[in-house]
Amino acid sequence: MRHVITLCILMLSVLNAKAELVIEITSGKQSAVPIAVVPFNWGGDKALTENVSQIVANDLSRSGYFKALPQESMLSQPHKQSEVFFRDWQLLKQDYLVIGDITQKPEGGYAVQFQLLDVNTKTSLLNQKLTGGPASLRDIAHYMSDRIFAALTGLPGAFSTKLVYVTTNRERTRFNLSYSDADGAREQNIFTSKHPIISPAWSRDGKQIAYVSFENGRSEIFIQELATGKREKVASFKGSNSAPAFSPDGTKLAMVLSRNGNPDVYIMDLATRKLDRVTKHYGIDTEPQWLPDGQSLIFTSSRIGKPQIYKVDLADRKPKRITFEGDYNARARITPDGRKMVMVHRSNGNFHIASQNLETGILQILTTDTQLDESPSVAPNGSMVVYAASVGDRSILAAVSLDGEVKFRLPSKYGDVREPAWGPLLK
Amino acid sequence: MQKTALVKALGLTFGAVLMTACASKGDVTEGEATQPLAAVEQAGEEAQTKGVEAQAVAGEQVEAAAAEAQAALMDITTFYFDFDQSTIKADSKNALIAHAQYLSANSGARVVLEGHADERGTVEYNLALGERRALSVSRFLQANGAAAGQIQTVSFGEERPAVMGHNDDSWSQNRRVEIKYQSR
Numbered sequence: 067m068r069h070v071i072t073l074c075i076l077m078l079s080v081l082n083a084k085a086e087l088v089i090e091i092t093s094g095k096q097s098a099v100p101i102a103v104v105p106f107n108w109g110g111d112k113a114l115t116e117n118v119s120q121i122v123a124n125d126l127s128r129s130g131y132f133k134a135l136p137q138e139s140m141l142s143q144p145h146k147q148s149e150v151f152f153r154d155w156q157l158l159k160q161d162y163l164v165i166g167d168i169t170q171k172p173e174g175g176y177a178v179q180f181q182l183l184d185v186n187t188k189t190s191l192l193n194q195k196l197t198g199g200p201a202s203l204r205d206i207a208h209y210m211s212d213r214i215f216a217a218l219t220g221l222p223g224a225f226s227t228k229l230v231y232v233t234t235n236r237e238r239t240r241f242n243l244s245y246s247d248a249d250g251a252r253e254q255n256i257f258t259s260k261h262p263i264i265s266p267a268w269s270r271d272g273k274q275i276a277y278v279s280f281e282n283g284r285s286e287i288f289i290q291e292l293a294t295g296k297r298e299k300v301a302s303f304k305g306s307n308s309a310p311a312f313s314p315d316g317t318k319l320a321m322v323l324s325r326n327g328n329p330d331v332y333i334m335d336l337a338t339r340k341l342d343r344v345t346k347h348y349g350i351d352t353e354p355q356w357l358p359d360g361q362s363l364i365f366t367s368s369r370i371g372k373p374q375i376y377k378v379d380l381a382d383r384k385p386k387r388i389t390f391e392g393d394y395n396a397r398a399r400i401t402p403d404g405r406k407m408v409m410v411h412r413s414n415g416n417f418h419i420a421s422q423n424l425e426t427g428i429l430q431i432l433t434t435d436t437q438l439d440e441s442p443s444v445a446p447n448g449s450m451v452v453y454a455a456s457v458g459d460r461s462i463l464a465a466v467s468l469d470g471e472v473k474f475r476l477p478s479k480y481g482d483v484r485e486p487a488w489g490p491l492l493k
Numbered sequence: 494m495q496k497t498a499l500v501k502a503l504g505l506t507f508g509a510v511l512m513t514a515c516a517s518k519g520d521v522t523e524g525e526a527t528q529p530l531a532a533v534e535q536a537g538e539e540a541q542t543k544g545v546e547a548q549a550v551a552g553e554q555v556e557a558a559a560a561e562a563q564a565a566l567m568d569i570t571t572f573y574f575d576f577d578q579s580t581i582k583a584d585s586k587n588a589l590i591a592h593a594q595y596l597s598a599n600s601g602a603r604v605v606l607e608g609h610a611d612e613r614g615t616v617e618y619n620l621a622l623g624e625r626r627a628l629s630v631s632r633f634l635q636a637n638g639a640a641a642g643q644i645q646t647v648s649f650g651e652e653r654p655a656v657m658g659h660n661d662d663s664w665s666q667n668r669r670v671e672i673k674y675q676s677r
Contacts, residue, residue, distance in 0.1 A: 262652035350621040
């Protein structure tokens with residue numbers, strides 16, 4: 067049963083069908099904090115391939131917590147603290163200022179010295195030097211954004227994280243499993259097929275992706291190593307094999323199998339490949355998801371006739387219904403702190419993303435301006451939810467903050483984009 | 494649409510009798526075994542009482558019409574469902590019974606039942622829904638004479654729409670099970 071297939075990471079020449087996501091911010095927080103990211107100093111001969119300060123400004127704006135000052139509004143462009151006239155920035159009503167300097171390292175690659183300054187107290191909050199190889203400017207920029215975001219909000223930044231998602235052409239004759247930065251940049255296709263690909267899911271260490279591929283005429287589950295492209299078929303039982311979800315400790319994979327005639331939730335031990343059946347019901351049981359403690363799962367079930375979310379403790383195996391509002395609640399995902407879940411919720415015939423507080427049961431609909439919303443995936447710092455939606459006759463990725471205030475879209479230049487999965491925070 | 498018209502024309506008598514037979518049993522629930530052949534025999538007997546002289550000729554006509562109607566019903570290979578439902582609709586049953594009878598009479602015949610859903614709702618739920626639709630058709634075929642070993646089921650969820658539109662008409666065409674013969 068164990069097939070190990072080594073798949074060469076496909077060369078760029080066959081990956082010309084790139085989706086190329088471009089961010090459009092459609093709504094920000096009322097309380098967004100004004101911050102000025104001054105263009106960084108660069109003394110090199112050749113122009114840099116990446117605009118580091120612009121990437122940082124975009125990252126911070128996209129989070130919704132900050133509002134970056136446009137470059138043309140700046141009265142001066144200091145690069146060192148000694149060059150900063152705080153009154154300029156007070157006049158522009160800026161709370162924070164980021165300045166920096168990029169230098170080429172003698173051995174190749176770059177060093178970026180940056181400083182985060184508090185305009186009101188005229189103090190330095192961060193003063194760091196970040197270094198990286200010749201192709202690392204974008205990584206350095208995202209890392210800088212993470213540090214600034216963490217210093218000012220107390221939350222870890224998620225700008226250095228990655229997304230995976232599925233792109234297809236309009237004719238649905240080509241499917242790509244794509245991998246990109248959290249802002250949609252540097253997209254690569256890590257698997258391509260003429261047959262559907264669905265349900266990509268990250269391992270907690272960010273090294274593997276489990277997904278469902280129909281390449282053999284029906285749904286089967288594969289696990290692919292990101293670094294090598296090596297992949298392995300882990301579930302191809304009779305019937306459907308789908309909805310993989312890695313356990314928090316990475317040793318198990320929850321999944322949905324219909325080997326006994328009807329879709330039920332199972333847990334596979336990845337070392338032994340032994341299966342443990344969690345649900346036994348004639349209704350649909352699908353979309354399992356682990357709670358952060360690894361002791362219970364939530365899943366979608368049609369056991370009352372309509373899809374609702376249930377929670378099952380692995381100790382007693384007795385599913386308890388946890389959604390009661392609306393006649394369609396499905397594909398729930400838990401926030402990293404375990405306090406809320408987000409899901410697809412239908413109200414007035416429209417499918418939107420909603421959050422539900424797991425303690426109080428209070429439900430909040432987060433999305434309003436997109437249609438047929440599906441596949442919500444929570445950022446690993448719990449700030450945003452990325453999801454797939456229909457805008458016009460295209461399927462695009464969009465994101466909304468957990469409080470519903472911040473919204474942005476990641477429309478693709480090509481085809482449809484679906485099934486996003488936001489990767490973990492990496493050390 | 495042409496096929497539908499053809500079926501209506503050819504199977505008018507046969508179909509009408511069949512419908513009556515089904516209807517007389519009340520609203521047929523999923524998987525319930527109906528007995529259309531008995532219904533045809535009954536119809537024949539009823540026809541016989543009308544005129545003794547025309548007996549032989551009328552009988553041949555009924556048989557020929559029945560065979561043609563059966564062939565026309567076999568041409569229907571796509572069966573539609575309501576949103577979030579896997580219950581076989583009443584208007585699918587005659588054609589499904591024809592397929593079941595064919596499978597019963599031809600033990601070497603093999604079919605794959607492909608279940609599909611419309612794009613609304615979640616991808617995985619729709620995969621499960623497509624599977625339940627295929628399984629529902631499989632049970633119905635088996636209840637009407639097909640053998641389990643002749644049938645395979647597969648679901649494509651919302652991944653293989655028949656039509657690409659984003660409206661009620663497109664959605665209704667995408668919520669379906671397709672019967673595909675692997676061997677006849």
